[in-house]
Amino acid sequence: MRSRVWVIKCDKTSRQISACRLRLSIDKALRRLIRVFDQIARYIALLFLRLLVDFCAKWITLLIFKAQMLMVKRETKCPYCKRWTEWQGELYDRCHYCDELLEKEEINRLSAAETQRRMNAEAEQALLEQQNPFFRKLSNYITLIFIGFILSVIAVVVLFAA
Numbered sequence: 557m558r559s560r561v562w563v564i565k566c567d568k569t570s571r572q573i574s575a576c577r578l579r580l581s582i583d584k585a586l587r588r589l590i591r592v593f594d595q596i597a598r599y600i601a602l603l604f605l606r607l608l609v610d611f612c613a614k615w616i617t618l619l620i621f622k623a624q625m626l627m628v629k630r631e632t633k634c635p636y637c638k639r640w641t642e643w644q645g646e647l648y649d650r651c652h653y654c655d656e657l658l659e660k661e662e663i664n665r666l667s668a669a670e671t672q673r674r675m676n677a678e679a680e681q682a683l684l685e686q687q688n689p690f691f692r693k694l695s696n697y698i699t700l701i702f703i704g705f706i707l708s709v710i711a712v713v714v715l716f717a718a
Contacts, residue, residue: 632658 632643637654647666649658657663 634658635660 630643630645631640633639634641634651634654634656636656637651639651639653641652641658643649643658647659647663650656651658
């Protein structure tokens, strides 16, 4: 298929432009442009629908998997009475027979880690309080001067940019 070029027909005698031919070529170009935009819009709509379907399919499979996991009956052996008991996977699940915590070691480990973290935070706070007040004030002033310098540089840049 040959590509058409807009032709402006000139009359040799009067040098007038043939408006009819120009109008027809503009109409053809607009129709072709509309067809191209329509194809692009259809492609984008199909792409969006594909993405939406993929997204929904992934969520549906995830929900089905979670529902199946909830329906599975999980059991674990109680470390105290040595009998099998249902386990929901929670930290504070109890044995149905002896009523002891199934994850007592894990609870103890987590509480020890929390206590250690709290003690470290308190020691750090006490160390900061024991520092020389002159150095604390000096560090606060240096921080204030640095922030002021940065803000003044930003203000100068904004003023000269406008």
